[in-house]
Amino acid sequence: MHGDEQRWVDNAIETNWVSTVGANINEVEKQVAQRIGVRYAVALSCGTAALHLATKLAGERLYGQARPNQGTLQGHRVFCSDMTFDASINPVAYEDGEAVFIDTDDGDDDGCILGLTKKKPDAA
Numbered sequence: 001m002h003g004d005e006q007r008w009v010d011n012a013i014e015t016n017w018v019s020t021v022g023a024n025i026n027e028v029e030k031q032v033a034q035r036i037g038v039r040y041a042v043a044l045s046c047g048t049a050a051l052h053l054a055t056k057l058a059g060e061r062l063y064g065q066a067r068p069n070q071g072t073l074q075g076h077r078v079f080c081s082d083m084t085f086d087a088s089i090n091p092v093a094y095e096d097g098e099a100v101f102i103d104t105d106d107g108d109d110d111g112c113i114l115g116l117t118k119k120k121p122d123a124a
Contacts, residue, residue, distance in 0.1 A: 029041045055073070055092060060072050073097025074095070077098045077099075079100055
């Protein structure tokens with residue numbers, strides 16, 4: 001690291017803001033919101049948390065807000081690739097959905113269309 005990056009890391013350590021909250025995170029959220037032209041943005045602690053939030057919001061958009069202690073995907077199936085890391089599937093379970101694993105085509109690693117026609121889930 002050099003220049004601004006080193007100064008920012010040193011400042012975060014010196015002010016005890018090596019965290020998922022604080023002035024640095026607030027500034028990142030503000031700059032991202034301005035850059036993409038929205039009022040607010042949310043920074044998360046990891047990619048897995050981002051996948052969970054995206055899954056929850058997609059479920060709410062499709063099916064409405066969940067009741068307390070229920071996930072947004074309860075009673076719904078979700079197409080999932082069979083060639084994936086578990087972190088991309090876990091949010092389906094967290095939101096009470098049923099993961100439907102779709103075979104991967106030989107050669108191009110895309111989802112198998114034949115597999116989709118056989119499964120007939122109600123959500124994608």
